[in-house]
Amino acid sequence: MVIPANSAHNNSEAPPFDVCVVGLGYVGLPTAAVLATLGNRVAGIDTREDVIARIGRGEVHIVEPELDALVRAAVAQGTLQAIGPEPVPADVFLLCVPTPLGAGNAPDLSYVKAATHAIVPALRPGNLVVLESTSPPTTTRLIVAEILAEHGFVAGETIFVAHAPERVLPGEVIREVVENARVVGGVTEA
Numbered sequence: 001m002v003i004p005a006n007s008a009h010n011n012s013e014a015p016p017f018d019v020c021v022v023g024l025g026y027v028g029l030p031t032a033a034v035l036a037t038l039g040n041r042v043a044g045i046d047t048r049e050d051v052i053a054r055i056g057r058g059e060v061h062i063v064e065p066e067l068d069a070l071v072r073a074a075v076a077q078g079t080l081q082a083i084g085p086e087p088v089p090a091d092v093f094l095l096c097v098p099t100p101l102g103a104g105n106a107p108d109l110s111y112v113k114a115a116t117h118a119i120v121p122a123l124r125p126g127n128l129v130v131l132e133s134t135s136p137p138t139t140t141r142l143i144v145a146e147i148l149a150e151h152g153f154v155a156g157e158t159i160f161v162a163h164a165p166e167r168v169l170p171g172e173v174i175r176e177v178v179e180n181a182r183v184v185g186g187v188t189e190a
């Protein structure tokens with residue numbers, strides 16, 4: 001399944017990437033590797049330089065069966081590129097950042113906020129932004145969509161914003177990324 005190029009993209013040239021995955025951990029890296037081995041041009045973004053360097057060499061920094069082979073193949077094909085900490089233009093942005101529990105067991109949404117702010121310079125009208133972090137209800141609408149709106153990207157008007165909660169079991173992530181049905185909820189009807 002190849003993610004189709006965004007026909008609503010207003011630039012005369014298509015961006016060099018189909019998908020920009022922000023956060024290359026236990027959800028982001030397997031998702032990026034699967035999408036890339038299916039022929040999508042995927043940019044991997046992470047704040048850790050050591051992670052970017054390892055993935056750039058076709059290596060992995062986490063233990064997950066089959067992931068090393070997928071990453072190695074995608075990097076060799078040139079469909080997966082570990083870019084660095086700054087997001088780059090793409091048709092689709094997947095925010096795969098952690099949402100750990102903070103003080104009083106309240107979710108720490110600082111990573112979601114930081115990732116949303118980080119993609120703003122790379123966004124273009126017609127893009128799709130999907131929050132794939134396991135986060136509390138309304139996070140997509142009240143945090144992601146609101147931050148983007150502050151920068152002129154209004155959900156359902158200039159861009160599309162959705163949430164696809166990711167729940168995977170360690171040791172089964174690749175199989176689950178490929179086989180699990182997804183529930184995707186948009187911020188607007190569009």
